[in-house]
Amino acid sequence: GAGVSQTPSNKVTEKGKYVELRCDPISGHTALYWYRQSLGQGPEFLIYFQGTGAADDSGLPNDRFFAVRPEGSVSTLKIQRTERGDSAVYLCASSFDGGANTGELFFGEGSRLTVL
Amino acid sequence: GNSVTQMEGPVTLSEEAFLTINCTYTATGYPSLFWYVQYPGEGLQLLLKATKADDKGSNKGFEATYRKETTSFHLEKGSVQVSDSAVYFCALSDQNGGFKTIFGAGTRLFVKA
Numbered sequence: 001g002a003g004v005s006q007t008p009s010n011k012v013t014e015k016g017k018y019v020e021l022r023c024d025p026i027s028g029h030t031a032l033y034w035y036r037q038s039l040g041q042g043p044e045f046l047i048y049f050q051g052t053g054a055a056d057d058s059g060l061p062n063d064r065f066f067a068v069r070p071e072g073s074v075s076t077l078k079i080q081r082t083e084r085g086d087s088a089v090y091l092c093a094s095s096f097d098g099g100a101n102t103g104e105l106f107f108g109e110g111s112r113l114t115v116l
Numbered sequence: 117g118n119s120v121t122q123m124e125g126p127v128t129l130s131e132e133a134f135l136t137i138n139c140t141y142t143a144t145g146y147p148s149l150f151w152y153v154q155y156p157g158e159g160l161q162l163l164l165k166a167t168k169a170d171d172k173g174s175n176k177g178f179e180a181t182y183r184k185e186t187t188s189f190h191l192e193k194g195s196v197q198v199s200d201s202a203v204y205f206c207a208l209s210d211q212n213g214g215f216k217t218i219f220g221a222g223t224r225l226f227v228k229a
Contacts, residue, residue, distance in 0.1 A: 003159075004159075033216070033217070035219075040221070040222075041221055041222070042120075042205050042207075042219035042220050042221045042222045043160070043205070043219045044219075045216050045217070045218055048215075048216050055215075056215075056216055059216070091160070093160075103148075103165070104162045104165070105152075105160075105162070105217055106161075107159040107160040107161065108159055109158070110159065
């Protein structure tokens with residue numbers, strides 16, 4: 001597709017379970033970002049990839065959160081031992097080139113995670 | 117560290133009213149500044165941007181001027197429409213922050229017919 005695609009759009013899980021959220025960026029975009037958005041708040045930065053490597057993972061809240069982008073395109077955000085506080089909308093964005101040329105971010109519609 | 121503060125909402129206006137949404141920032145470097153908009157049921161999208169002091173970004177009748185002396189990037193529109201009802205996010209990105217874009221909390225705008 002032409003835009004950023006995120007799956008699943010909704011995920012309901014139980015406390016303690018493992019979750020994977022997938023992001024398919026716009027073709028040719030080298031930079032990929034994960035954000036978390038709680039109700040009534042702005043997007044909170046989690047991690048940023050430039051190509052296959054994580055250029056900045058300073059926003060990951062703890063070691064239960066991990067993200068990969070093995071071929072420099074699709075990325076997966078992995079959450080282990082989920083907690084109720086992890087409930088949020090997880091947003092993925094891509095841009096043509098991060099770094100000094102950072103400009104417009106193109107966002108997906110998000111994956112809504114609910115931890116019961 | 118870098119941060120963005122924007123006025124709390126919701127803001128409720130009648131159609132054709134003048135809109136201002138205040139945004140101020142803290143940054144250690146020379147950031148680029150952005151306004152993103154989230155319409156109901158849609159993802160965030162860029163509304164406008166400015167990359168250096170005194171630049172004015174504009175789009176769809178909205179404007180914002182990068183004011184370094186007051187560290188502000190206020191969003192304005194002279195005459196709002198019902199279709200402008202959305203949540204507006206001020207954001208910045210700069211080298212000292214590792215180029216990640218950070219966002220304010222958002223301001224919800226309701227425009228009544």
